Amino acid sequence: TVSDCFHSNCTITVSSLSNSAAQKFTGGIGSKLCDLLPATNGDIKTMTFLQEVVNILLAYIVESFDRSTKVIDFHYPNELLQSNNWELSDEPETLDDILLSCRATLKYAIKTAHPRYFNQLSTGLDMVGLAADWLTSTANTNMFTYEVAPVFVLLEYVTLKKMREMIGWPERRGDGIFSPGGAISNMYAMLLARFKMFPEVKEKGMSSVPRLAAFTSEHSHFSIKKGAAALGIGTESVILIKADERYRNMQISKELKAISHVGFVPFFVSATAGTTVYGAFDPLIAIADICKKHGVWMHVDGAWGGSLLMSRKHRWKLNGVERADSVTWNPHKMMSVPLQCSALLVKEEGLMQKCNQMQACYLFQQDKHYDLSYDTGDKALQCGRHVDIFKLWLMWRAKGTIGFEAQIDKCLELSEYLYNKIKDREGYQMVFDGKPQHTNVCFWYLPPGIRYLEDKEEKMRRLHKVAPVIKARMMEYGTTMVSYQPQGDKVNFFRMVISNPAATFEDIDFLIEEIERLGQDL
């Protein structure tokens, strides 16, 4: 049957409407899936259904910010699989079941907005950003052409220009794109660097090109290697530069020469502005000098640290970024824009287009009636591209640059507070000396039973197990979440990061108390 109601036995009802929704819209009870739009006269029933979902979401939002609720109601995968019927079947469920599924999904979700959620570089939930993302979903379009996304294409243009201004490129000129995450942004940069040096690679592939070498710090993000593997460059061509005790890479020049001697052609240096674990900033001015001298593309991976450009107090850490050829900057991290929102900014205009365009005639018609420079889709590796711009743009309007600045400065102040609190505290040991450059505070907590062990090997062996156990207990209690990892020869340590605008000094105090409470018996 091709009738509006595809299922003839359709008896789907909404019986769990909240009072407010039921009051607001009359025909609230008894609506079926096939009564919703595009059904004729589906307006009221659609609004009732969507309003009921919104009520569930609003309740979840309010709960998420409430410190007395759990960050997570943790269940092991097998338990979670059995907690509900999650399977898909031939027959439809009722709209009631759909609402129940929404509730169940949120029940077991991580409350990423919770003031004590510190687990990732992306935390928190901004209310204007969320509103913008709801609008984006409702507009449900694609970034490939001005024709289908006129406003969003313009807002991307406006926002990229503003971001280039903050980087400090002359006259805000250059190019850029919002991509699905920092790893892809970094891959774009590597792709552009290779194309810039060897444009024939686009048609002829790597067989037309000498063996290439890329350089990055040993503490850089794994996406640099992932990108090299994907682009056919190979992970062995990524030279990891040893970094000094503050995790800054200084030996690029030496390595560049050494690798050139064995026949590799250096083409790409990725400096990191804010490493993932330590939050360290590579010395961009020194790296820019080296790149200039050797004619190598300078990329700055500022996925994590790029947002410090918004802060008059902290932007000096990125001094030299204006000399980069490309910059990755993820507003979904330190600026708390909803996921995903990652930008690649490129200094040279037109290069992305030349590198990636394939001129598909069915999408980028050349005889349309408007200015085709706004059809930016052919710059991308993607064909369809999700609208990631509106949430950033709307938040920027709501806060202004000074609002982002205050939010970022506050997170850095909280991390300094944490650092000062634990650096000399009994039972704590910092992973690196000195004040953190970003909000990353890396430390070991040594429970009393380990603290005084004299056998160093035994001590390290036992210390290695402390963070995983405390973390597992945090998740089981649901009180807070923070990340841990080993690094090189260092056993498991906590990496605290603060990007959550909801966090306060009291939440930092709570974290420390909680680590001690959960770890003291270990």
Add this chain to the structure above:
Amino acid sequence: TVSDCFHSNCTITVSSLSNSAAQKFTGGIGSKLCDLLPATNGDIKTMTFLQEVVNILLAYIVESFDRSTKVIDFHYPNELLQSNNWELSDEPETLDDILLSCRATLKYAIKTAHPRYFNQLSTGLDMVGLAADWLTSTANTNMFTYEVAPVFVLLEYVTLKKMREMIGWPERRGDGIFSPGGAISNMYAMLLARFKMFPEVKEKGMSSVPRLAAFTSEHSHFSIKKGAAALGIGTESVILIKADERYRNMQISKELKAISHVGFVPFFVSATAGTTVYGAFDPLIAIADICKKHGVWMHVDGAWGGSLLMSRKHRWKLNGVERADSVTWNPHKMMSVPLQCSALLVKEEGLMQKCNQMQACYLFQQDKHYDLSYDTGDKALQCGRHVDIFKLWLMWRAKGTIGFEAQIDKCLELSEYLYNKIKDREGYQMVFDGKPQHTNVCFWYLPPGIRYLEDKEEKMRRLHKVAPVIKARMMEYGTTMVSYQPQGDKVNFFRMVISNPAATFEDIDFLIEEIERLGQDL
């Protein structure tokens, strides 16, 4: 200042609340940005603000389905830039302005839910899908680990298994991932095929590998070439197979041998299930035989046509897909799942992990307390990955497979109706003979002034300009939108596609009337 209110002169007010929102929540008037959560006691004011945004969205949704409204209120880029102040500045705007910005953004947006919007392969707006996307935004998390996305990771697992069942792989086994669009899904497939044949490419790059050759029909999607360029294979290594008059590729075997003779190693065949312009299905069984004989990876790009697997009436067009090594299938196209939702399905278990993993210790800790096989992030090229699964899963629950089937069958019925209506109609000429295989109906409309021209060259020259002018007029009137393009030696023709569940027979009639109304003077 690090107080909750980052802007000391904060005088942001909500004065434009609708009556219903104002009634529902008391303190509706006079709230400021800094009163919203995470502010203390920010609950009510946050709900008021979000409710006001929802009211704007609900009104837009209802309007979108109303045939008496415009599909688009078209403005040229420069007009649109000047229609509003879209710039970003240091100072915040008021919450009032934020609501105005939401309204302005929607005013100039394309109504992709409009029953007469046929412009792209992705059209329509599903109410359950939309609700699911709002929930996804609210949950605001990342797909990299079970730790931060327990439910979504499980639902991806459940859904990929179901999709593999529909493909017909034994015991629903295999692998897969949701990626940011079909182009990236196709790129993944090519990456896997290369790694499968030459695993050393991951470390050593293309210098360790002979020159490769990929094969696809001349009507395949441009992402195959884009992928080859990015992966360092080169566009010249993509051999475009001539297709017969129904646009099916039949000469692969001959080309495979020819290219092997000149030293290229065939590694990848991308068969298309539903080409972008013609909607043609490559003969998958014949291609599977060739791939098997030559030991070449068989990929099926079913971004557009894959959804026909949901239809008992039409799935025969994909017979042989069960022999593929990988399949791209975009539920955001023919199944009307909100953008983006694209899956790559892979027959071999574990291959994606081996190909892409970098084992970053700060994300994929090996000593966590749960089953780590659910930490699927290292399979991906992305690090952070947007949650694209929930909207598909929730829609599948609401409709059941039979609901998707009915929706898809209806679109194909509408396209057959269009084909029958115009194939012998005065002034129309079909671009290819016979009933369309998918919903693509490709045709020229010849206005009376061109219809009887005897000079063929002059006729083609003028006909080439007809579709762009009619399209431009459609957009200026805002009545409907349909795509056009030239192809090979064929001048501009209309490509009608139907994926919009809101479309009816009357909308098809309207489209034809509108083309004639707007084009008769040309």
